[in-house]
Amino acid sequence: MQPLNETTIESLLLQGLENAGYTYKxxxxxxxxxxxxxxxxxFKEAVRRINFADSKHCNLALSQETQEQLINEALARLxxxxxxxxxxxxxxxxxYLTQGIPLEVLLDGEMRGILLQVLDFEN
Known part of the structure; x- marks a missing residue:
């Protein structure tokens, strides 16, 4: 039996992620x-895909420029x-990882809150 230490825990976590289809580097x-x-x-590609490609924020009709600003603000917060x-x-x-990064966006003349998700829990 392996001792329970940081290396063992990391190895088990990485093995679990690989078993779930993730690639380890x-x-x-x-x-x-x-x-x-x-x-x-x-980070930017993943946040764009998770939040703006066939997702809940698409119905907000955010321009590409606004999407980029939100992604850059999320990165700055991290x-x-x-x-x-x-x-x-x-x-x-x-x-941020579990709930999303809270941001605000000006839409139709008023500020609205938006949560940019960092992890895609569904996929």
């Missing part, structure tokens, strides 16, 4: 600077977590 395989913890291109205390940053990050 080591951080060493990714094209990024070592200090970057968000893969910006992948990056801003670097400047917060660890426990607070972890709590906010967890909320």
């Amino acid at each position: 080591s951080g060493k395989e990714l094209e990024r600077k070592s200090e970057e913890w968000i893969l910006e291109g992948e 990056k801003a977590l670097e400047n917060e205390e660890l426990l607070e940053a972890n709590a906010k990050c967890h909320a």
Whole structure:
């Protein structure tokens, strides 16, 4: 029996994700600077697909420009977590992942709240 430690837990989690159809890549395989913890291109593409391709926000008739602004604001909110205390940053990050990132958009002359989902729980 393997000891219960961080490496064991990580291995079990990765195995579960691979069994669910996800592809694992080591951080060493990714094209990024070592200090970057968000893969910006992948993040933007995923948030666009989850929220604006045949999704609940499509009925808001948001322009491509507005969609890009919302995606960029969501990315900025995640990056801003670097400047917060660890426990607070972890709590906010967890909320963003599980509930979405709350933003506002000007629509028909009034501000409306919108939640951009970061994870696609349905697919």
